[in-house]
Amino acid sequence: MVSSLPASSSEVPEPSVRQASELRSARVESLRAIAALAVMEGHIFGASLEYGPRSYNSWWHRSLLGGGFGVFLFFTLSGYLLYLPFARRSFGAGRPVELGRYAWNRALRILPLYYVVAVTYLAVYRAPARHWLVFLLFLENFSRGTVAQVDGPMWSLVVELTFYLFLPLLAAGLAWASRRSLPAAFGWVGVLGLGAGVYRWVAFLHPAHPGALVQYNFPATFYFFVPGLLLALLKVALERRGDQRPLSGPWGRPWLWLLTSAAGWAVVFDHYSWDLILGPASFLLLGSCVLPLRPSVVVRALGWRPLAGLGTASYSLYLWHLPIVYELSHHRLGGYVGQLIIAGSTCVVVALVSYRLVELPFLRFRTRWGETAARDEGGPRPLSSRAFRRSRL
Secondary structure, three states: OEEEEOOOOOOOOEEEEEEOOEEEEHHHHHHHHHHHHHHHHHHHHHHHOOOOHHHHOOHHHHHHHHHHHHHHHHHHHHHHHHHHHHHHHHHOOOOOOOHHHHHHHHHHHHHHHHHHHHHHHHHHOOOOHHHHHHHHOOOHHHOOOOOOOOOOOHHHHHHHHHHHHHHHHHHHHHHHHHOOOHHHHHHHHHHHHHHHHHHHHHHHHOOOOOOHHHHOOHHHHHHHOHHHHHHHHHHHHHHOOOOOOOOOOHHHOHHHHHHHHHHHHHHHHHOHHHHHHHHHHHHHHHHHHHOOOOOOHHHHHOOOHHHHHHHHOHHHHHHHHHHHHHHHHOOOOOHHHHHHHHHHHHHHHHHHHHHHHHHHHHHOOOOOOOOOHHHOOOOOOOOOHHHHHHHOO
8 A cells, every 4th residue: 555644844745655654755766676586586587597608798688697796785675774863863853763572573574474484495395304494593694605505585585684783883882982963973984884885895896706604604795785874864853854845956856866876776776886885876776765855756666556566575575586586596587577377477477476475464463663764755754853852951
């Protein structure tokens, strides 16, 4: 179900999508759908050519194969959506963060579907007993025999879980180190991002690369969460202005954000080794949807009901699709286009059923744990810092 939240100062109704009992930004959910569909499409294209040399023949081929980079957009989304309540608490006028509820919501979000998918595919592939223990304990990224095996996309769930555990400590550390100063917080997050980027660059240039235990773990992927952290701080800084007028100047135009982001993605499709560019590109893509910018037809299109609805089931699509794609690719379903239609449709149907039967029953138990981003875009804003101080006089 998609509805409209109260209008922002730009008087443009903001669409929302209901997930269980919670209203969420339709634009953000559409980005989830795009990321999941891109990852699925990349795997379908690679499987159609058996990941042979033809997969890299041209920029267009590398772009189709490069859909797998959509996982980095997921990391940026997590960085923004989950850090925003902590940033509002530390640097704005947001409500306190209840860590018990935060942990409860994270468990409800990630664990039920993960275990259903893991158990299903471990059984189907008749995995040895030691693999069962490793996967059920989220340890698959720490062994060369299990990393990116059974169901490849599961590696990123280990990274996400690590981020969930690390985030409260990171948020507390940033608040302490910056002395609750927003400019200082921007500086510290920038330093963290620079360090994470240097680590990824050096690690991926090492002669032993690609080393799966480096490539698929949190230190080498933390860089892609940083744009989301910066975006959350920018959101709080804009909220503290006390109004929600669109940004002035050329950077108030969403098309400029989107065009610059698209250019970054295009460069990376030409040179996969330049994937650090996807950090700024993801920042710009998500920022065009969550910051107070001028009205835009392109951004408004992200509120499209079917796409936003699929975004609520993007987790299911992401986890289930790869073994299905590989199984159907064995039947030679008319090359890439045929596999895209048949395998893609099959995966979407499986995802929607999985969301209804596995995810939704557990998501109904979620509770509020802070000034979350789920109700953020277009909805009631927290008070500015000045208004907050006046309200307490």
